[in-house]
Structure formats: structure tokens, C-alpha cells
Amino acid sequence: MGHLEFDVAHLFAGGLVLVSFMLLYQDRLYALLNVFALQAVVLALSVSWQAYVQGAPHLYVTAAIALFFKAIIVPMALHRIIARLGVHREVENVVSTGPTMLAGMGLVALSMVVMLRVTSAAVPLAREDLAFALSVVLLGLLMMVTRNNAVSQIVGFMSLENGLILAATGAKGMPLVVEISVAFSVLIAFIVIGTLLFRIRERFDTIDAEALDRFRGGRR
Numbered sequence: 001m002g003h004l005e006f007d008v009a010h011l012f013a014g015g016l017v018l019v020s021f022m023l024l025y026q027d028r029l030y031a032l033l034n035v036f037a038l039q040a041v042v043l044a045l046s047v048s049w050q051a052y053v054q055g056a057p058h059l060y061v062t063a064a065i066a067l068f069f070k071a072i073i074v075p076m077a078l079h080r081i082i083a084r085l086g087v088h089r090e091v092e093n094v095v096s097t098g099p100t101m102l103a104g105m106g107l108v109a110l111s112m113v114v115m116l117r118v119t120s121a122a123v124p125l126a127r128e129d130l131a132f133a134l135s136v137v138l139l140g141l142l143m144m145v146t147r148n149n150a151v152s153q154i155v156g157f158m159s160l161e162n163g164l165i166l167a168a169t170g171a172k173g174m175p176l177v178v179e180i181s182v183a184f185s186v187l188i189a190f191i192v193i194g195t196l197l198f199r200i201r202e203r204f205d206t207i208d209a210e211a212l213d214r215f216r217g218g219r220r
Contacts, residue, residue, distance in 0.1 A: 129170030
């Protein structure tokens with residue numbers, strides 16, 4: 001593999017990690033959704049490049065699914081859900097932005113150390129892509145545990161899944177039928193989550209996770 005293919009693949013994978021930090025930094029829901037759409041675009045570019053480098057045309061389908069569903073359909077639908085629910089447009093944080101970003105940098109360093117040691121026998125491109133992918137997964141988990149708002153937690157979950165897709169494609173891809181089934185599973189899960197958000201909002205007049213915990217404690 002030439003240096004150009006190697007460098008471009010790492011540019012896209014590293015871009016995903018950078019955009020994950022941008023997700024952690026956002027304090028407005030609409031901006032958060034726009035950055036998630038950007039992450040999906042970078043993921044689609046990364047997967048497309050892997051399809052070219054590996055000579056695996058079926059990965060173009062994965063890239064198209066990521067671009068269509070995650071960069072267009074999901075952000076637009078969440079924009080409409082936020083507008084219809086009339087929720088606060090600010091992102092509520094359990095931990096302030098500064099400590100969260102520092103924790104994120106620590107998780108990225110941990111990912112690099114762990115994955116580069118565990119995958120020492122793998123080819124260099126797969127090793128480093130897996131390290132980047134684990135970073136994206138851990139940053140998605142960090143976002144889920146440091147946010148109170150249910151919508152931002154959903155975005156964190158989908159960002160986590162973007163990391164899993166990057167890992168699967170960097171490790172020589174996955175069967176096309178699995179990719180399609182994952183896409184439909186994500187779509188169904190998104191529909192269920194949207195329905196639950198409306199029901200929660202209708203029942204409790206909030207989708208703030210901390211407020212729901214307080215309500216549950218008060219009912220005991």
C-alpha cells in the first residue's frame with residue numbers, strides 16, 4: 001500500500017475523532033445535530049476510501065447508507081422532533097465542558113496505547129484505524145454519560161455506532177447483508193426512540209434525564 005492511501009485513510013479516521021471532540025464541545029442542540037451530520041459525512045468518506053483501497057465495492061453501499069441515513073435523514077428528523085417537542089435548545093451537561101474534553105483526551109490516549117499493543121500483529125492501516133475507531137466509541141460513551149438531555153444521549157449512541165462501523169471497515173469490512181441489516185436496525189431503533197421521546201414528553205413534560213430521575217425518586 002502506498003503512502004498516499006495510508007495517509008488519506010488516517011486523515012479521514014483522525015477527522016472522525018476530531019469531530020467527536022466537536023460533538024462533546026457543543027452546547028446547543030441544533031449545532032450538535034449539525035456536527036453529527038458532519039461526522040456522518042466524514043464516516044462516509046472514510047468508508048468510501050477503504051472501499052477503494054481494499055477493492056471492496058460492497059463498502060460503497062455502507063458509505064451510501066451512512067451518508068443518506070446519518071447525514072441527512074436522522075439529523076433532519078431530530079431537528080423536527082426538537083421543534084415539535086419544544087424542548088430547551090441548550091445541551092444540559094452533567095460535567096462541565098473543560099473536564100469532559102480532558103477526559104476525552106485521556107480516553108483517546110488510552111485507545112491508542114491499548115489498540116496498538118493488542119493489534120501488533122495486524123497490518124499498520126488496520127491497527128491504527130482500529131485505534132481511531134475505539135477512540136470514537138469511547139468518546140460516544142463519554143457523551144452519553146455526561147449529558148442529561150435524551151436527544152444528546154441519542155446522538156452519543158449514534159456516534160458510538162459510527163466508531164463501530166469504522167472499526168468494521170478498517171478490519172477488511174463486513175458482509176453486505178450485515179451492513180444492510182444494521183442500517184435497518186438503526187432505522188427501527190430511531191423510530192422507536194422518537195416515539196418514546198414524544199410519550200415521555202407528553203407524560204412528564206420533560207426529556208431531561210436528571211429531572212426524570214428526580215421524579216422517579218419522588219414516587220417511591
